Amino acid sequence: MSYTRTLGQHYGWLWAVATVCCAPLATPTHAATVVTLPQLDVSDTQDDTELADSPLNASSPNAASRRMSSLSSPDSASLFRDQPGFSSYAGGRLANLPVLNGMADDRVATFVDGVRISPACPNHMNPALSYIDPQSVQTATSVAGLTPVSSGGDSLGGSIIVERAPPRFARHGKILFTGSASGTYRSNGSGYAAHGDMTVANDMFSLRYNASYAEAGNYSAGGGFGPVPSTEYLTYSHDITFGMHKGNHLLALTFSQQDTPREGFPNQYMDMTNNRSTGVNGKYTGTFDWGELEATGYWRRVSHAMNMLADKGGHSATTGMPMNDESRTAGYAIKATIPLARAHTLRLGSSFDHEGLNDWWPPLAGSSMMGPDTFHTLNDAHRDRLGHFAEWEARWTPRLSTLLGLRNDVVMMNTGNVSPYSWMSSSMSGMSMMSGMGGMSGLSTDGAAAKAFNARPHGRTDVNFDVTAMLRWKTTDSLTIEAGYARKSRAPNLYERYAWGRSSMATTMIGWFGDGNGYVGNLDLKSEVANTASVTFDWHDPSLANRWQLKVQPYYTYAHNYINVQRIGSLANSMNHLNGYVLQFVNHNAQMYGINASGRYALWDSAHYGRGEVTGVLNWVRGQDMVSHSGLYQQMPLNGTLALNETVGPWTGRVELNLVKAKSTVDWVRNEARTPGYALLNLAGSYKWRMLTLNAGIDNIFNQRYYMPLGGLLVMTEKSTGQHIALPGMGRSFNVSLTATF
Numbered sequence: 092m093s094y095t096r097t098l099g100q101h102y103g104w105l106w107a108v109a110t111v112c113c114a115p116l117a118t119p120t121h122a123a124t125v126v127t128l129p130q131l132d133v134s135d136t137q138d139d140t141e142l143a144d145s146p147l148n149a150s151s152p153n154a155a156s157r158r159m160s161s162l163s164s165p166d167s168a169s170l171f172r173d174q175p176g177f178s179s180y181a182g183g184r185l186a187n188l189p190v191l192n193g194m195a196d197d198r199v200a201t202f203v204d205g206v207r208i209s210p211a212c213p214n215h216m217n218p219a220l221s222y223i224d225p226q227s228v229q230t231a232t233s234v235a236g237l238t239p240v241s242s243g244g245d246s247l248g249g250s251i252i253v254e255r256a257p258p259r260f261a262r263h264g265k266i267l268f269t270g271s272a273s274g275t276y277r278s279n280g281s282g283y284a285a286h287g288d289m290t291v292a293n294d295m296f297s298l299r300y301n302a303s304y305a306e307a308g309n310y311s312a313g314g315g316f317g318p319v320p321s322t323e324y325l326t327y328s329h330d331i332t333f334g335m336h337k338g339n340h341l342l343a344l345t346f347s348q349q350d351t352p353r354e355g356f357p358n359q360y361m362d363m364t365n366n367r368s369t370g371v372n373g374k375y376t377g378t379f380d381w382g383e384l385e386a387t388g389y390w391r392r393v394s395h396a397m398n399m400l401a402d403k404g405g406h407s408a409t410t411g412m413p414m415n416d417e418s419r420t421a422g423y424a425i426k427a428t429i430p431l432a433r434a435h436t437l438r439l440g441s442s443f444d445h446e447g448l449n450d451w452w453p454p455l456a457g458s459s460m461m462g463p464d465t466f467h468t469l470n471d472a473h474r475d476r477l478g479h480f481a482e483w484e485a486r487w488t489p490r491l492s493t494l495l496g497l498r499n500d501v502v503m504m505n506t507g508n509v510s511p512y513s514w515m516s517s518s519m520s521g522m523s524m525m526s527g528m529g530g531m532s533g534l535s536t537d538g539a540a541a542k543a544f545n546a547r548p549h550g551r552t553d554v555n556f557d558v559t560a561m562l563r564w565k566t567t568d569s570l571t572i573e574a575g576y577a578r579k580s581r582a583p584n585l586y587e588r589y590a591w592g593r594s595s596m597a598t599t600m601i602g603w604f605g606d607g608n609g610y611v612g613n614l615d616l617k618s619e620v621a622n623t624a625s626v627t628f629d630w631h632d633p634s635l636a637n638r639w640q641l642k643v644q645p646y647y648t649y650a651h652n653y654i655n656v657q658r659i660g661s662l663a664n665s666m667n668h669l670n671g672y673v674l675q676f677v678n679h680n681a682q683m684y685g686i687n688a689s690g691r692y693a694l695w696d697s698a699h700y701g702r703g704e705v706t707g708v709l710n711w712v713r714g715q716d717m718v719s720h721s722g723l724y725q726q727m728p729l730n731g732t733l734a735l736n737e738t739v740g741p742w743t744g745r746v747e748l749n750l751v752k753a754k755s756t757v758d759w760v761r762n763e764a765r766t767p768g769y770a771l772l773n774l775a776g777s778y779k780w781r782m783l784t785l786n787a788g789i790d791n792i793f794n795q796r797y798y799m800p801l802g803g804l805l806v807m808t809e810k811s812t813g814q815h816i817a818l819p820g821m822g823r824s825f826n827v828s829l830t831a832t833f
Contacts, residue, residue, distance in 0.1 A: 314796025605803025
């Protein structure tokens with residue numbers, strides 16, 4: 092499948108400088124006063140692009156798919172929903188966790204404006220893509236499987252890269268004033284959204300303000316299921332970008348703030364009752380006699396709070412179970428691109444990421460279980476990652492090129508001593524409902540666990556090495572083959588290593604899996620190491636018409652020390668759980684294999700009837716734990732998307748069919764639910780008239796009831812009815828948006 096992206100996605104700021112310097116050649120869009128970035132269809136020039144910049148396993152949604160995705164959902168993860176190898180863990184409606192080739196969340200390197208953002212929450216309710224509105228995204232790219240070392244380390248499955256639009260500048264002597272405003276309505280859940288941006292610039296300075304707002308109630312599932320509890324949300328954000336360029340140098344600074352006062356999580360025991368993120372991100376790009384230099388620096392503060400919304404019986408921070416997180420992240424990334432000769436390029440880079448996190452649960456007044464002291468899950472914890480890489484790309488002939496990269500990441504982690512709600516056991520404390528620990532008479536379950544945790548040193552250092560080797564061979568004018576091997580590694584996150592509680596209540600507050608189980612960390616975890624072999628076959632139209640393309644990518648991964656879980660206790664008959672377990676993170680070997688396929692074919696292309704194109708994606712993955720011999724958790728069953736896109740003058744339309752096979756291979760250790768297969772039909776269209784663009788669509792036209800294979804369990808239904816129910820998907824929704832540009 093072809094995809095369109097802004098020139099220089101990995102060198103976007105450099106291209107902005109080049110465009111400004113060549114302003115007379117740029118394409119004007121507003122009264123011939125604005126310098127804009129040209130567009131490039133990578134599928135037309137795939138064989139001429141660099142391997143590191145555009146591997147064949149990279150993909151990006153086309154314009155019709157992006158419009159449908161942003162119209163249907165306020166979550167930026169939805170932009171990738173029909174991309175090869177992509178799926179997502181369902182959580183809150185703003186916070187789905189990306190999955191590439193069966194590897195999810197921390198195993199995927201997710202970058203927003205060049206910054207990798209780690210979730211600051213024991214339930215991962217605030218992942219990286221939740222910090223950017225889909226209408227603010229200019230470029231969105233997923234790289235499933237083999238990933239160049241210059242695209243980041245400390246990950247296994249691939250990379251997700253989203254970028255805001257770069258600063259825009261006017262021609263010399265002109266002033267640019269431009270912007271847009273849009274409003275969106277979604278009938279299911281009565282969702283409302285608004286977005287606006289405004290730019291003022293001359294030929295040297297640019298200032299842009301961007302804002303967004305989204306709110307909805309609980310959605311209704313299809314087939315008469317009714318409202319799904321804890322699926323509401325409210326969020327708003329704004330950011331200011333200042334850009335400055337001179338000669339071959341460009342600097343951009345973005346100041347951002349996002350607030351999410353509430354977001355329900357139907358597959359978690361907690362909801363998000365506040366999340367405020369404040370940050371600054373700076374980017375510099377320059378060209379010199381020796382090559383190109385890119386540098387990024389960032390700082391971010393996140394204040395995060397969880398409790399129970401009304402669906403779960405909570406009403407304010409003084410009821411339910413308050414949980415707080417404070418996160419500080421900061422870091423830099425530097426990359427130098429040095430041409431060694433006409434056909435050889437060397438890339439050198441260095442990066443550092445600091446993650447500081449405090450996680451504490453205040454006592455609840457009047458509660459014998461949650462008090463009288465503060466529960467400290469992470470006490471001044473930090474995770475610092477220092478990485479360096481070297482990458483050599485060579486174009487041996489016009490038909491043959493290679494890429495070889497080496498990377499080292501040193502991950503340093505530590506946390507202070509921790510404490511439970513109460514150190515001593517009490518018959519009035521409710522501890523009789525919790526699993527015992529034994530051997531420490533008089534101590535509460537969590538008191539004994541805290542004492543054992545504090546008795547051990549907490550500092551850990553992981554020294555990891557990555558290798559990526561790729562070869563691209565243009566065998567004929569219509570077939571390009573790209574094959575390679577990658578050794579990728581990832582150190583445990585803070586909760587996988589340091590979550591220490593052992594009671595039912597404490598363990599069920601940890602975990603981003605939505606399965607109703609409780610989780611315990613492991614100080615002795617080792618880094619994961621995944622060895623992946625993959626090959627991509629790209630058949631395409633050799634003519635300039637570019638009417639068709641077919642990509643097929645089989646892959647195999649064997650992971651040493653894959654971080655999975657083992658059962659160490661049961662939650663049965665306690666806290667209204669049904670057949671839940673206390674699970675501890677452990678290192679097991681695992682394997683994953685599968686195949687991704689995508690294609691497109693232009694059915695017609697004429698001045699009178701416009702262009703009609705059919706597109707399709709098919710994904711299949713299978714994962715297995717080599718110790719427990721269970722399936723790996725939340726692996727998407729065989730699934731595909733078939734769509735017809737049409738463009739006629741100002742009109743574009745899309746008819747989309749989503750097909751998902753029944754999920755029968757599950758993780759029995761986590762008691763993962765099986766789900767039936769389903770088919771969904773969606774429809775969307777867009778019409779542009781002068782400064783106005785109208786988008787409208789219908790999701791799940793036949794109001795089909797279906798259950799999300801990666802949605803986990805509807806935990807509140809489990810508690811109230813004693814039944815395991817997989818999370819049901821959204822029913823029919825009528826969506827409409829209107830955008831005005833000026």
